[in-house]
Amino acid sequence: MLVPAGSGDLYEKRKGVYPKAVDGFYRRLKWAIMAATLVIYWGTPWIRWDRGPYAPDQAVLVDLAHRRFYMFAIEIWPHEFYYVAGLLIMAGIGLFLVTSAVGRAWCGYACPQTVWTDLFQHVERFIDGDRNAQIRLANAPWSADKLARRLVKWQVWLLISFLTGGAWIFYFADAPTLQRAFWTGTAAPVAYAATGVLTATTFVLGGFMREQVCIYMCPWPRIQTAMLDEKSLVVTYRNWRGEKRGSVKKAAAHPGEFGDCIDCDQCVAVCPTGIDIRNGPQIGCITCALCIDACDKVMEQVGRPRGLIDYCTEDDANRERQGGVPRPILQSLLRPRTIGYLCVWTGIGLAMLFALGARTRVDISAQQDRNPIFVRLSDGAIRNAYTVKLRNMEARPRPMEVRVDGLQGAVLWTDAMARDQAMPVIAAMVPADSVARLRIFVAAPAQAPGAARQDFRFTVRATDREGGHDAEPARFERPQ
Numbered sequence: 001m002l003v004p005a006g007s008g009d010l011y012e013k014r015k016g017v018y019p020k021a022v023d024g025f026y027r028r029l030k031w032a033i034m035a036a037t038l039v040i041y042w043g044t045p046w047i048r049w050d051r052g053p054y055a056p057d058q059a060v061l062v063d064l065a066h067r068r069f070y071m072f073a074i075e076i077w078p079h080e081f082y083y084v085a086g087l088l089i090m091a092g093i094g095l096f097l098v099t100s101a102v103g104r105a106w107c108g109y110a111c112p113q114t115v116w117t118d119l120f121q122h123v124e125r126f127i128d129g130d131r132n133a134q135i136r137l138a139n140a141p142w143s144a145d146k147l148a149r150r151l152v153k154w155q156v157w158l159l160i161s162f163l164t165g166g167a168w169i170f171y172f173a174d175a176p177t178l179q180r181a182f183w184t185g186t187a188a189p190v191a192y193a194a195t196g197v198l199t200a201t202t203f204v205l206g207g208f209m210r211e212q213v214c215i216y217m218c219p220w221p222r223i224q225t226a227m228l229d230e231k232s233l234v235v236t237y238r239n240w241r242g243e244k245r246g247s248v249k250k251a252a253a254h255p256g257e258f259g260d261c262i263d264c265d266q267c268v269a270v271c272p273t274g275i276d277i278r279n280g281p282q283i284g285c286i287t288c289a290l291c292i293d294a295c296d297k298v299m300e301q302v303g304r305p306r307g308l309i310d311y312c313t314e315d316d317a318n319r320e321r322q323g324g325v326p327r328p329i330l331q332s333l334l335r336p337r338t339i340g341y342l343c344v345w346t347g348i349g350l351a352m353l354f355a356l357g358a359r360t361r362v363d364i365s366a367q368q369d370r371n372p373i374f375v376r377l378s379d380g381a382i383r384n385a386y387t388v389k390l391r392n393m394e395a396r397p398r399p400m401e402v403r404v405d406g407l408q409g410a411v412l413w414t415d416a417m418a419r420d421q422a423m424p425v426i427a428a429m430v431p432a433d434s435v436a437r438l439r440i441f442v443a444a445p446a447q448a449p450g451a452a453r454q455d456f457r458f459t460v461r462a463t464d465r466e467g468g469h470d471a472e473p474a475r476f477e478r479p480q
Ligand code: SF4
Pocket: 237, 242, 260, 261, 262, 263, 264, 265, 266, 267, 268, 278, 294, 295, 298, 308, 309
């Protein structure tokens, strides 16, 4: 936080945050989501998916060397990158949808920074003890015990960081093969470099920077303010019920003077970003709801109704303040804005599914030779030359035929054929999961009705049982 000029330091000194352990519904939900996200992250590269002998059997693989992205039954080629773009757009709209409905649920439960920080804090509690023991240890002078605890903690953090950074590289190569190569020192240098960088960043961000990433580094808290509105669910302190704060003893001595908040500070003690939600909505609140668990427990202990801190919309807060009752939660979740996001999200998803289902697994592209543009043959016909690429996106070799449409009297041959073998159709066997590059000559009569330039189309057709076809526009040039 910036401080006024002339006051000395430019930035406020960071106050250590030592969140206290808490139990409750939202804590257990966070455990479940943490377990699921970690299992997905660490386990996904090890899932096998049989694609036959010509393609890798890793279910999710970004194969940079062969420029392919595999995701279970789906294989994306470089020219189909719009599917990846579509997925990213869906992820963005999904975030908008979640934020406008339930605030920063992503930040509080599933963001990698939250998940790994939570994991590191759990390790910290296991080694150093809970909040009070951590504060005592942090303030204590260096001793053999403190040094030993620090070394053990940092080693465990480092191990988790290494497993995190190490798992990332398995998404880019066959995991079992890369693992063997990694440990025998024969993996590509980039694998060691990526593991090193990701280990270091996980160690620093999860172990030391923690809430500072959420408060100062991440742009999402700023963007989300545009996503939230008065009907979004956010963690709210019911100040109309909680104020004036006072202990149970004071409240008993002065009936009617104090609210339900007993000023125990348990909501602050459990907060992973160290904020006091009683001061109202803040950019530091990641909506993890741990303060709800803490306060509910306190309310149970002092025999008062739960929900002094709760998920609540601003609209409902105003309604309650004036003595009204909150609306049903479904009414807050389903409103024109969230329905709009949901429709766009679903529409893009369905369009992508339809496109994936309808796409042909053969593809053709053609590029014309520019020098010379045309050649006059001894029989008077005109010849143009093209580099034609036939793409077979199936994991098996496929027979294909190439022909031209819209160019009367045209015949074709390749540089592996003689001129007198020219035919209207060329057959080619394209290896599995690859591109066949053909140099194709096209000859057509010198005289044709219309302009010297004539548009036509190369078409390719797979001639096996599954079939499939594609076409590519091209141009035939004659002397003027
Ligand atoms: S935990 Fe509840 S009762 Fe205790 S200070 Fe926070 S809001 Fe008040």
